[in-house]
Amino acid sequence: MTAHDDEATPRRRRAGSDPTDARAARSAAGPSARRAETNRAAQRADATKPSTTKPSTTATGPGPDVVRPVPAARTAFAAGAARASGERRRRSGTPLLPGAEPVEVTVARRDATAARPEASGGGAAAPTSSAADSTTGGPTRKRPPRQAIRERREQRARERALRPVPSLPTPDEDLALPAEPAQRHTEESAKPATETAGVVGGLQATAERIVGAVLEAAEFSSEARPGPAELVELAVNLLRSAAAAAGVPAEEVERHVAETLAYVRRRLTGDYEVDEFGFDEDYTTHIHLPLLRPLYKSWFRVEVKGIENIPATGGALVVANHSGTVAMDSLMTQVAVYDEHPNRRHLRMLGADLVFQTPFVGPMARRSGSTLAANTDAERLLSSGHLVGVWPEGFKGVGKPFSERYKLQRFGRGGFVAAGLRAGVPIVPCSIIGAEEIYPMIGNMPTVARLLGLPYVPITPTFPWLGPLGAIPLPSKWLIEFGPPIETTTLGPDAADDPMLVFDLTDQVRETIQQTLYSLLMQRRSVFI
Numbered sequence: 001m002t003a004h005d006d007e008a009t010p011r012r013r014r015a016g017s018d019p020t021d022a023r024a025a026r027s028a029a030g031p032s033a034r035r036a037e038t039n040r041a042a043q044r045a046d047a048t049k050p051s052t053t054k055p056s057t058t059a060t061g062p063g064p065d066v067v068r069p070v071p072a073a074r075t076a077f078a079a080g081a082a083r084a085s086g087e088r089r090r091r092s093g094t095p096l097l098p099g100a101e102p103v104e105v106t107v108a109r110r111d112a113t114a115a116r117p118e119a120s121g122g123g124a125a126a127p128t129s130s131a132a133d134s135t136t137g138g139p140t141r142k143r144p145p146r147q148a149i150r151e152r153r154e155q156r157a158r159e160r161a162l163r164p165v166p167s168l169p170t171p172d173e174d175l176a177l178p179a180e181p182a183q184r185h186t187e188e189s190a191k192p193a194t195e196t197a198g199v200v201g202g203l204q205a206t207a208e209r210i211v212g213a214v215l216e217a218a219e220f221s222s223e224a225r226p227g228p229a230e231l232v233e234l235a236v237n238l239l240r241s242a243a244a245a246a247g248v249p250a251e252e253v254e255r256h257v258a259e260t261l262a263y264v265r266r267r268l269t270g271d272y273e274v275d276e277f278g279f280d281e282d283y284t285t286h287i288h289l290p291l292l293r294p295l296y297k298s299w300f301r302v303e304v305k306g307i308e309n310i311p312a313t314g315g316a317l318v319v320a321n322h323s324g325t326v327a328m329d330s331l332m333t334q335v336a337v338y339d340e341h342p343n344r345r346h347l348r349m350l351g352a353d354l355v356f357q358t359p360f361v362g363p364m365a366r367r368s369g370s371t372l373a374a375n376t377d378a379e380r381l382l383s384s385g386h387l388v389g390v391w392p393e394g395f396k397g398v399g400k401p402f403s404e405r406y407k408l409q410r411f412g413r414g415g416f417v418a419a420g421l422r423a424g425v426p427i428v429p430c431s432i433i434g435a436e437e438i439y440p441m442i443g444n445m446p447t448v449a450r451l452l453g454l455p456y457v458p459i460t461p462t463f464p465w466l467g468p469l470g471a472i473p474l475p476s477k478w479l480i481e482f483g484p485p486i487e488t489t490t491l492g493p494d495a496a497d498d499p500m501l502v503f504d505l506t507d508q509v510r511e512t513i514q515q516t517l518y519s520l521l522m523q524r525r526s527v528f529i
Contacts, residue, residue, distance in 0.1 A: 259286065277348075277377070278366035284346065288368040289335055295328075296335045299475050300434060306482035307340045309428055315382040316485065317420040318347065318389040319509050320430035321408055321517065322397035325439035325458045328473065329432045330391060334369075336480050337387065348381050349389045350374075350416075354455070375419050382423035389430075390416045392506075399444075399456040405436040406517050414506035421496040421505075426485035429509050431516035434478030437527050439463070476527055479520045483512055 209230075236254060243253040263286045266272050272282040296302050310316060320333060330349055337347040349365075350373035356362040371377045373390070381388050391397065392411040400409065420427050443459030463470030486509065488495070495501050 263287075274367075277369075277371045277381070279346075279348070279369045279371075280367040281346065284368045288364070289338060292331055292335050293339070296332055296339070299473070300332060300438075300478040301475075302332055302336060302434075302478040302480060304336045304340045304480050304482075306484075307336075309482045309484055310337065310341055310345065310387065311426065311485070312343050313385070315385050315423055315425040316387050316428055317378075317382060317416060317423075317425055318387065318428045318430050318482070319416060319513070320389065320391055320432055321406075321513050322391035322393040323400070323405065323432070324435035325398060325441045325460065326473070327391075327398055328438060329435040330389065332435075332478065333389060333430065333432065333480060337389075345387050347389045348386045350378055350391075352394060375415055378416065378419040379423050382419065382425045392416055395455040399441065399458070401444075402436070402440040402442055406433075406521065408510055408514050408517075411506050411510050414502040417502050417505045417509070418496040421488050421491060421502070422493045424489045424493065426487050426489075427505070427509060428485045429483040429512040429516065431481050431483070431513050431520060432478070433480075433517065433520040433524060434476045434527075437476035438473035440474075474528070477524060477529060479524060481516055481520060483516055 236257070239253050239257060240250040243250045263282065266282060272280065274280050310318070318333070318337075320329070323329060330351075334347045334349060338344055346369055349370045351365055351370045352373060355365055355370065356372065371381070378388055378390070393409045394412070396409040400407075417427065439458060439460045441458045441460060445457040445459060449455065449457040460470065462472070462474075486505070488505075491501070
């Protein structure tokens with residue numbers, strides 16, 4: 001031992017004798033010395049009790065080499081894991097219910113389970129299946145060989161193939177349906193059931209027959225498949241039952257369906273006529289007017305007066321006021337003449353150039369009977385015996401502000417009167433109330449109108465503020481009255497060349513319409529009622 005060691009020994013002894021000096025020495029020694037002292041204290045504590053584990057590998061650090069033993073907590077954890085694995089192996093062979101047979105554990109699974117704790121580094125040996133059997137006390141269930149399982153499956157497949165197939169009824173036999181269970185009905189539900197019993201019974205019988213035919217066609221041959229007549233009969237029965245449930249007469253539903261099918265057949269075969277002006281009567285009757293009829297009957301609730309003033313045959317010129325921002329009044333007048341007149345006459349309307357230049361609107365106007373507002377076209381239609389409608393105010397009447405409602409604008413130079421005089425037909429004044437309120441025009445956008453090439457772009461209480469919803473017209477109450485006709489046959493065709501006579505007749509027609517408008521406004525109780 002060197003002198004340096006001799007001097008250090010008394011110092012350590014003195015430091016150990018005084019607690020204050022010991023703490024000061026440990027703080028001066030640094031972290032390496034403190035870790036070394038902690039390891040030595042742990043070794044002394046482990047030496048006093050028996051150790052069941054082997055020391056782990058040595059750990060080197062900044063201080064002297066220290067051999068770290070495996071902590072007791074880690075040893076206890078390994079022992080607990082081994083016991084848990086043994087408990088799982090024991091429970092795997094124990095049945096869930098008392099008295100049931102234990103589940104057989106295969107040799108491969110038992111060997112793998114037994115080798116698992118050895119690989120993990122310790123633990124008790126796993127109990128075998130015989131131990132599990134001795135614990136539960138039940139017999140061991142062995143799995144049958146694969147060959148026996150395969151043979152059993154094949155035997156079951158052969159038995160299913162040899163089962164007899166139930167025979168299907170022939171087309172001549174009636175389908176026997178099982179009796180329906182008794183149902184409880186109240187007095188309220190029994191009344192509509194008795195009314196529709198015949199319809200439902202016929203529908204059920206037809207459906208049963210067609211379903212049976214379809215099944216036979218799918219199983220046997222194509223000769224028993226339902227034909228078009230049976231399919232149509234089924235569709236008609238369905239419509240009749242739906243109409244009876246909705247409270248609509250079944251005859252009306254059948255009539256509409258028959259008209260629709262006939263229209264489709266004519267369009268497919270080309271069996272319809274179009275005159276020289278492009279008027280398609282078949283399209284107008286079955287497509288154009290039905291689309292406008294809900295607005296006419298339910299939305300505007302139009303009332304018609306003086307329909308008898310329109311002649312039953314021959315040509316006539318109907319002159320009406322124009323209003324409403326959008327020319328809905330001409331369309332409603334067309335529906336009124338066709339629906340209210342006893343002879344179902346079509347009104348051939350005269351339109352401006354803009355109508356026929358607009359995409360989609362122009363072709364529909366042509367097909368529905370409209371033509372260009374020219375004297376030549378008007379005279380040809382009147383001479384042919386057609387009923388012609390004209391709105392002389394034009395865009396001045398449609399685009400006037402709401403403050404000037406029901407005040408007629410100038411009727412132009414009286415070209416419609418000259419056409420009526422040359423054709424020798426009566427002139428029927430027409431007054432329309434209610435069209436002014438569908439789009440109350442409170443302003444105009446002239447710059448936008450010039451950019452779009454339109455006479456005006458309206459500003460209403462709903463447009464353009466509500467966007468597309470602003471295009472919905474307000475449900476105002478409409479009144480249409482046809483006044484007494486003004487005869488022109490006594491004047492002769494040469495009267496059309498007299499400007500003063502033409503102006504006098506024009507003012508007479510305009511004044512008659514204006515006075516009738518005032519009279520109808522007094523009769524109307526409210527704008528929307």
